[in-house]
Amino acid sequence: MSMVYDEYGRPFIILKEQQAKARVKGDEAVRSNILAARSISSLLRTSLGPKGLDKMLVSPDGDVSITNDGATILEQLQIDHPVAKLMVELSQSQDDEIGDGTTGVVVLAGSLLEQAENLLKKGIHPVRIAEGFEKAASVAIQTLGSIAETMDIQANDHQALKTTAQTTLSSKILQSHKNKMADIAVSAVLRVADLERKDVNFERIRVEGKTGGSLEDTELVSGIVIDKEISHPQMPKVIQDAKICILTCPFEPPKPKTKHKLDITSPEAYEELYNHEQSYFRNMVKAVKDTGANLVICQWGFDDEANHLLLQNDLPAVRWVGGVEIEHIAMVTGGRIVPRFEQVSAEKLGTAKTVREVQMGNERMLLIEHPMHTSAVTVLCRGGSHMVVEEGKRSLHDAMCVVRNLIRDNRVVYGGGSAELACALAVEQYADTVTGVDQYAVRAFADALEDLPLALAENAGYRPIEEVAAAKAKQVAENNPYIGIGVSSVDAPRNGHAMDMREVGVFETLIGKQQQIQLAAQVVKMILKIDDVIAQGQYQ
Structure with a gap:
């Protein structure tokens, strides 16, 4: 500690190493x-x-x-x-x-x-x-x-798996609907599980939420659900035997990365520019059509001109699809992500049995059902508010993890x-x-x-x-x-609530x-x- 004086002669104290405490x-x-x-x-x-x-x-x-x-x-x-x-x-x-x-x-x-x-x-x-x-x-x-x-996890229609999932859901917001939710969790895991290897690939399971409806409206979709819609209202809403072209390049002419200036001084020059742009669009659409694709999923957007040309060429499209969704679509449909139009080819297309647009409340969603390459499922969780939907998604994820654990090791202890x-x-x-x-x-x-x-x-x-x-x-x-x-239990027996958990049917994974x-x-x-x-x- 030391004492010093300011410019007016007033003393004040400086404490040294006060942070050593x-x-x-x-x-x-x-x-x-x-x-x-x-x-x-x-x-x-x-x-x-x-x-x-x-x-x-x-x-x-x-x-x-x-x-x-x-x-x-x-x-x-x-x-x-x-x-x-x-x-x-x-x-x-x-x-x-x-x-x-x-x-x-x-x-x-x-x-x-x-x-x-x-x-x-x-x-x-x-x-x-x-x-x-x-x-x-x-x-x-x-x-x-x-x-x-x-436990024999395959006996009685996988009853052991369902009981374990119900035990997990008993402490969650889904408790009142735990029977249905347990069935959804078990079905989702079994569709992507390899029981011989005792392995479950969780990358093939998506849990999506949509506000509206009730928790009871939660459903399991065999495929992928995307919170997007077909880009043009006059395009078909259902595509059978879909061949999907997955693009990460924009459906628009390339823009110079440096400063540029374009002077148009006559109607002929404007017409020439318009035809050049139309030709660029048509070449992009033709490159996709020549591969046999009947659906385009693009990570980036495209303007109304490109959207109109896609409609004229009977090529439905979806735009502004997120990068995570793009990767998941490519994985389950067997398609390859195409970064530029020069690389578009038939062997890079993804396949699915049905792609359809569905109405949910005031919004629309896209369902890619029964992909041909590999099994994939989406659990679509519904709820009256965003908080309910998010908690429902967390609860279903926990239930699916427990089912996965019982597939890995089918031994249980009682709760x-x-x-x-x-x-x-x-x-x-x-x-x-x-x-x-x-x-x-x-x-x-x-x-x-x-x-x-x-x-x-x-x-x-x-x-x-x-x-x-x-x-x-x-x-x-x-x-x-x-x-x-x-x-x-609702009513307590005379000797209290102590009871055999095997009779109650409350399992937990070992x-x-x-x-x-x-x-x-x-x-x-x-x-x-x-x-x-x-x-x-x-x-x-």
């Missing part, structure tokens, strides 16, 4: 990191399960989103704390790999950190806590594998918190065999696993501790790892549940081992 270390850093991560977890806790609540997110631009998808909520939050960003990445990793369980993985990580904080207060070193959590996580993952059931309770009991038994300080961390891991069914019961309006205790005791008494909390525990344990271990936070450029 940006460093946090020791127990203070660990507790600060745990607090930041738990704040994110507590935000998502109320969104967990079939009775979870939605969040309204308002962006700085005023855009409003309503969702209970964990990855979407965290993605749109403006977070500055570096450890809180780890929780966002945790949810995003679950979404990228599995597509579902994005809320549960964050809630589990928050519960583990809460238990870790209690152990830190008892004087246990963070490294010992992380090692105990790691041992317990491996036991929980092995337990999930032992209680998992192998309602039954899998977590079974793992908690197994971890508690394992803790009895552990000696030393690690057993405290192992038992804490078991307590954290019970937090997920606690949140399910709490969000459903039940008495969480009583319900979880009853389900846990019933699992032990009956030696049945499938006892969970029936949060979807790989999704194992991924949750594995990712949560890894992130918690990373957070616990951070004991020094240094802001770059602020501390020397």
